[in-house]
Amino acid sequence: MSELNMPGPLVRRMMLIALICVLLAGWLAAWVVSRASAEELSSRLVRQQTDEVELVARLLASKIEQSQKVLGTVAEGITPQMLQSPSLLEWMLQQGLPALRFFDAVEIARADGRLILNLQNGKMEPAASLDAEERDILLRTMVKGKPQVSGVLGSVAGLARIMFTLPIVADDGKVSGVVGGVLRLQSQGLLPHSLGLPGRDDSRLIVFTSDGVILSHPELERVMGNVASEPGLGEAYARWREERTPISTGRGETATIDDRLVSMAGVPMPQWWVARVTDTRALLALYGAQHRKLWIAAACVLTFGLLAMLIMAWVALPLTRLHRRAQAILLSQGTPESRPETSEEPDMLTGALDHLEAQQLHSGHQAEFSRLQLQGILEQAPVGIVITRNDVLEFLSQQASLMLGYSRAELEGRSVKCLFVDEGKFGELERQIREGAATRRGYEGEFALRRKDGSLLWARVLGRMAFDLPSAMAAVWVLEDVAAAHDERHGSSRDALTNLPNRSAFLERLKAQLVRNAELTRAEQLSPGSGVALLFIDLDHFTLVNDRLGHEAGDLLLKQFSSMLEELVRHVGWAARLGGDEFAVVLPDCTVARAEMVAEHIRASVEAWEFSYEGELSNTTVSIGIVVAPADLEDVTPWLRAADMACYYAKRAGRNRAMIREMTDKAAA
Known part of the structure; x- marks a missing residue:
């Protein structure tokens, strides 16, 4: 190796220090890990065994629940x-x-x-x-x-x-x-013999009642015996009997009793316990084998450390060439201030980088000043402004984000086509953009855009080309909300009494929501198990209010109920009036469990509400049907019918409740 390519003194010192550190780290790691391995193994076994009894407890709870559901099918x-x-x-x-x-x-x-x-x-x-x-x-x-x-x-x-x-x-x-x-007890639907088989020779999985009667055991002759005679488990059961700890589903606890690791988890409905008892003496033999493997691993680390030092010496050669280049840059400046006092690598590289950084900083200040000016203008603009390049959204003003219901981070970088309900209309706008680029004229049109929640935004789009290069297709849009004028031309989409979307507007918006849900499903942007949930809501005994207090009272009740319903769901979805005392709520990107929670919140809020008319108070309740749309659903009619039937079953079951219905067969629905 020539003297020109030899690493400098700083690199040689770093290589020596790194070698010493690797040797010390390898020895220290082997010592520390060997000391901590027993605790780690024990902790791992505790976690594994606790998770196992929790899993079996949840499985048994699920079997109990399944049996109740099957019996419910017979009763129906x-x-x-x-x-x-x-x-x-x-x-x-x-x-x-x-x-x-x-x-x-x-x-x-x-x-x-x-x-x-x-x-x-x-x-x-x-x-x-x-x-x-x-x-x-x-x-x-x-x-x-x-x-x-x-x-x-x-x-x-x-x-x-x-x-x-x-x-x-x-x-x-x-x-x-x-x-x-x-x-x-030992049927496949409850506690089969296979449940009691141990996962390891030194371990036993046992299911027993809160009275100590053994229900499942690896040794079949122990079934229906008493758990008090089980080594290790008997002491844990006696401790539980003294403390009278409540049984909760799925939460496991683990303790060490007489060289045995005992884990217990409860199944509350039948008051059962699931226990796993493991002999910890087998853990010591496993620790010894792992201890030897750790020292072998430490020796391998030291060997690879030495090899790494040799590779580091070869990798450091480009640093020497970089040092020569930095020295040439500084000498080219010709000023004493730019020359380093020593020939060490850091001094040479620092001086060269400082020189390049000063040049870039000057250019960066100019670009940042221009960007801040543009951003300040767009943030204060009272209209929506969007900048695109090659049909890709590059920047949105605050007003544009509010109009579309998206944050800027959600839209910037996406195709502008995602905002258009009708792709044919987007093609018309794209043609006008190209004509504007060719003739230096702008473009203008009224288009239906899709907000984040699936609703429509009728907007007048005014645009101008931002640059003279047609190939760049850079354009500036100005958006103006013309929904009021569009409704005035095409008829109102609001219910006259409640001001909620009427049935026709509900169906149009629901179809748009299904289209968007299908697009998100294809793009794998939906959360697992999520979809569009539909809640069909019917006021219970509404005709009694009209008969007892009059139709004016009924109309007032519908108005107040609509306002309350819209307030309850405005953060998670939107509501509409289908006619009479029938309402609907749509929840985008929602799981079945989440839809059930929202429905229960609506039901409880209505039940707690008191309607007042001319000094007379009355209470009302609602029946709710819940259906989550399949990912491939295209027609809203079977979906709406399934939700209506779920609401019907809720009324038949006694009213003032929510019931879930699945759409496994769209044709049958």
Whole structure:
């Protein structure tokens, strides 16, 4: 290596220091990691085991909820005529009801306490053969009128079972009967044998009740035994019995008891516990193996550190050439002030960069001053101003952002085509831009633009070419909101009584929202599980207000309700009046859970509201149907029909509630 290409003294010192640091860091890392590995392994096992029991607890809670939903499906298929005619009910069963095959036994009783169906393992049995405990649970459900989940019935593992009950409510809100479903404890729908198999030889997964009865265990002979005799777990169960900690879904806790790691998580509905017990002595053997691997890894780090130093010596050669170039730049200035006092690399490079920076700073000041002037003018402009280049949005004024409902960051860099409802209109505007570029004239037109929320903005667009280069296609737009004039020409889109969008405006805006939702879906810009949610709202017993207080009171109630509804949803969507006492709310980019929360907020707010007319107070409620549109939905008619039907079911279920309906089949909907 020639003297000209030898690294300078500073680089050589840095290489030596780096080598020493790598050697020290490798040794220190191996020592620290080896000391901390036991704690890390223990912490990792605690997290893993806690997550595991939480997952199983949530799975069991989901199975309980699924069983209740299946039983609800059975109850929905039972009419009052079937309860009065056992032969009709038996005929329905002969036709085949898939939900019945989910349970090992199904019992149905009427409100007078008579058992009219006792289906055991798919066979009809006489009412007298019904177990006394199951009969008692059916009677309790009929008296309380609420769904129930029993405790463990039976004392033998093979005969242990759980019973789910659900009251059958007639249209008048009274309990007309009760249906019950029984699942064997170790059935696939509840606690199959595979659930108790351990993930490791040194670990056991156990499910038991709050009374200590074991429901699932790797050793089948331990099922229906008591958890107090389980090593490690018995002590944790006794501690829980003393503290009486409430059972909550999915939250796990882990403790170390007698060389055993015990994790527990609760399933509140049936009052069960899920526990994982692991022998921590196996952890020590794993730590020893990992300890040896850490030292081997440290030796590899040191070896690669030495190799890195050799590579660094080769990489530093361009720095020497850069040093020579910097020295030549400074010597070309010819002034003593520009020459460094030493020949060290930093001094030479700093001097050269200072010289280049001074030149760029002078040019940058001029450009920044011009940019600030332009930005100040646009920010104060009372009209919307947009600058585009080659059909791409480069800059928007504050007024333009407010008119379109977007922030500048959301639009800058996107194609201007995304703002136009009709791409044919955009083609017309683009043609006028090109003609203006060729003849040095401007362009003008009235176009329908799409706001962020999917609504229409009728705007007059005035434009001029910003530069003389036609190939750059740079243009300045001036936007003027002409929605009022457009409505005056084409008719009002507002409901005369409530000032909400009327049905025709609602349908037009809803179609535009679906088009935008499809575009966002194709661009993968929607959140997972999100879509456009539609809430169909109907006032309960509205005709009673007209009959009792008069139509003027009814109109006043509709006005006040519309104002409250618009205020409740204005931050998350928009509302419209479909006619009479029927309203709709549209929630863009919304999940099913979020739509249900918004609907519940509306329902509770209306329930708490008191309507006053001529000193007389009255309360009202609403029934709400919720449907989230599929990503490929094109026609709003089945969507609106599905939401209407969901609202109908909410009324049929007793009013003052919200119900969700899915659109899995658009044609059927």
